[in-house]
Amino acid sequence: MKAGIAQKSNPAESVWKHIQQILREYINIRSYNTWFAPIEAIDMDDQHLVLGVPNRFFCEWIDNHYAKVLNNAIVQVLGEHRKIKYQIKNDSLPESPYHPTDLQPAAPQLNKISFSNTVNNSPFYTRINERYTFDNFVVGDGNNFAYAAARAVADSPGRTNYNPLIVYGGTGLGKTHLIQAIGNYALSKYPMTKVYYTSSETFTSHFINAIQQNKISEFSAYYRSCDILLLDDIHFFRNKGKTQEEFFHTFNDLHQNGKQIVLTSDRPINELMDLEERLISRFKWGLIVDVQPPDFETRLAILRKKCDESDLDIPGDVLEYLAANLVENVRELEGALTKIMAQVTFTAAEPTLELARQIVNEIAPPDKKMLTIETIVEYTAKVFNLSSDHLRAKTRKKDVVRARQVAMYLAKQMTNHSLITIGLHFGGRDHSTVIHGINTIEELLRRDANLRNQIESMKKHLTYQK
Numbered sequence: 326m327k328a329g330i331a332q333k334s335n336p337a338e339s340v341w342k343h344i345q346q347i348l349r350e351y352i353n354i355r356s357y358n359t360w361f362a363p364i365e366a367i368d369m370d371d372q373h374l375v376l377g378v379p380n381r382f383f384c385e386w387i388d389n390h391y392a393k394v395l396n397n398a399i400v401q402v403l404g405e406h407r408k409i410k411y412q413i414k415n416d417s418l419p420e421s422p423y424h425p426t427d428l429q430p431a432a433p434q435l436n437k438i439s440f441s442n443t444v445n446n447s448p449f450y451t452r453i454n455e456r457y458t459f460d461n462f463v464v465g466d467g468n469n470f471a472y473a474a475a476r477a478v479a480d481s482p483g484r485t486n487y488n489p490l491i492v493y494g495g496t497g498l499g500k501t502h503l504i505q506a507i508g509n510y511a512l513s514k515y516p517m518t519k520v521y522y523t524s525s526e527t528f529t530s531h532f533i534n535a536i537q538q539n540k541i542s543e544f545s546a547y548y549r550s551c552d553i554l555l556l557d558d559i560h561f562f563r564n565k566g567k568t569q570e571e572f573f574h575t576f577n578d579l580h581q582n583g584k585q586i587v588l589t590s591d592r593p594i595n596e597l598m599d600l601e602e603r604l605i606s607r608f609k610w611g612l613i614v615d616v617q618p619p620d621f622e623t624r625l626a627i628l629r630k631k632c633d634e635s636d637l638d639i640p641g642d643v644l645e646y647l648a649a650n651l652v653e654n655v656r657e658l659e660g661a662l663t664k665i666m667a668q669v670t671f672t673a674a675e676p677t678l679e680l681a682r683q684i685v686n687e688i689a690p691p692d693k694k695m696l697t698i699e700t701i702v703e704y705t706a707k708v709f710n711l712s713s714d715h716l717r718a719k720t721r722k723k724d725v726v727r728a729r730q731v732a733m734y735l736a737k738q739m740t741n742h743s744l745i746t747i748g749l750h751f752g753g754r755d756h757s758t759v760i761h762g763i764n765t766i767e768e769l770l771r772r773d774a775n776l777r778n779q780i781e782s783m784k785k786h787l788t789y790q791k
C-alpha cells in the first residue's frame with residue numbers, strides 16, 4: 326500500500342474512502358452519487374477488494390460502465406491491482422426460481438396477426454402513450470438509478486435479473502413516464518412485442534367486469550399473453566383480496582415464462598401493509614428502485630426540455646422563477662408551462678415574470694412559495710432541539726454539524742439561492758462548506774431510511790410554511 330493511508334481496524338474502509346475520492350474526480354457527481362456513494366468496503370486481502378452493494382443491479386452496472394475507472398483508482402491508491410468481489414446487502418431476499426437467461430428473445434416468437442387481433446380487439450386493451458420516451462425524460466439525482474434500471478429492462482425485457490422491476494415514489498415524479506418509456510423503447514427495438522400498460526385500477530375493473538360477464542378465462546388469457554406487463558399504482562390493490570389473487574397467478578405465469586413485469590407504487594413495498602405476503606415476496610425477486618423529487622437544477626432542465634419540445638420561447642428568469650417556486654412535483658411544472666402557453670397563445674400576453682408569479686399563485690397557494698433560508702434555519706433548529714444561533718455558530722459539535730448540513734441541504738433543494746448566499750446565512754461559511762454539507766446529506770440519504778423520512782416530512786412541513 327502507498328504511504329499516507331491510515332490503517333484503521335478495517336483497512337478496506339480507509340482504502341475505499343481514498344478510491345472514492347479519486348472516483349469523484351473522474352466521474353460526474355450525479356453518477357458518483359448514484360453508483361459509488363452507497364457502496365461500503367467490507368474486506369480486502371492480497372487479491373480482492375470486497376464491496377457491499379445495495380443490490381445485484383449495481384454489480385452489473387459498475388462492471389459494464391465503470392470497470393476501467395474503478396480499476397485505475399484501485400491501482401492509484403494501492404499501487405497494484407485488486408479483483409473486485411461484490412457482496413449484495415439485500416441478499417437475504419428470496420431468489421426467483423426461474424432463470425430468465427434460458428429464454429429466447431421475445432420478438433421473434435411473436436406473430437403479427439395474433440398481435441393486432443388479440444390486443445386491439447380485446448375488451449381489456451389499454452393503450453401505451455407514445456409521448457413517454459427515454460429521450461424526453463430528464464435525468465437528475467433523484468431519478469438516475471430508476472432511469473438506468475428502466476433502460477436496462479427495456480434493452481432486454483424478461484432477460485435480466487430485474488424482474489419484476491418496481492419503481493416507487495411520490496406523485497407526479499415520473500413513474501408512469503418511465504415505465505411507459507420502457508414499453509415504447511422495447512416496441513421500437515422489437516416491434517412485435519406485446520406490451521400491455523394498465524393501471525391497477527383498470528386491472529381491477531377489468532377483473533370485476535370479467536367476473537360479472539363470466540369471462541374470467543378470457544381475462545386471464547389476455548393478461549397472460551403479453552411479453553411486457555406495465556402495471557401502474559399497485560398500491561391500489563390494497564384490501565382487494567380477489568384481485569390480488571388473480572394478479573398473483575398472472576404474475577407467476579408471466580414470470581415463469583420469462584415475460585417482463587414492471588410495477589409502480591406510491592410507497593416502498595414493505596409499506597404496502599395490506600398486500601398479501603406472498604405477493605410482496607414475489608416482488609422482492611426483482612429490483613426495487615425509487616424516484617425522489619427533482620432538485621432545482623433538474624426542475625429547470627425539465628422546464629427547458631418541455632419548452633424545446635413545444636417550441637416555446639420563455640425567458641430564462643421566468644423559467645428559474647417557476648423552478649424555484651414549484652418544488653412539489655413535475656406535474657405542477659408542466660401545469661405552469663401549459664398555463665403560460667395558453668395565455669401567450671390566446672391573449673397575446675408576454676411570458677413575463679409577472680405572469681409567472683400569477684400562475685405560481687394559482688398552482689401553489691401563496692403560503693407554499695418563497696420559502697426563506699431563515700425559515701428553514703429556524704425550523705431545522707427546532708426539529709433538532711437547537712437554536713438558530715447554534716446553526717450559525719462556529720461550533721463543530723457533531724449534532725450541530727448534522728443539523729446545519731440538513732438545513733443547508735433543504736435550503737439548496739427548496740430555494741433558488743446560490744451556494745454563496747446559503748453560506749452567508751450560516752455564519753458566513755464559504756460555498757465549498759455548503760457543497761460538502763449538501764453532499765454529506767445526499768450520501769446519507771441513500772442509505773439512511775430514518776433520515777430520509779425525517780427530511781421528507783420536514784420538506785412537507787416547510788412547503789406549507791407561511
Ligand SMILES: Nc1ncnc2c1ncn2[C@@H]1O[C@H](COP(=O)(O)OP(=O)(O)OP(=O)(O)O)[C@@H](O)[C@H]1O
Pocket residue numbers: 461462463464468494495496497498499500501502503591627655656659
Ligand atoms: N424527469 C422527467 N423528465 C421529463 N418529464 C417528466 C419527468 N418526471 C415527470 N415528468 C412528467 O411529469 C408528468 C407527471 O409524471 P408521471 O405521470 O409519470 O408521474 P407519476 O410518478 O406516475 O405520478 P402519479 O403517482 O401521480 O401517477 C408527466 O407528464 C411526465 O412526462
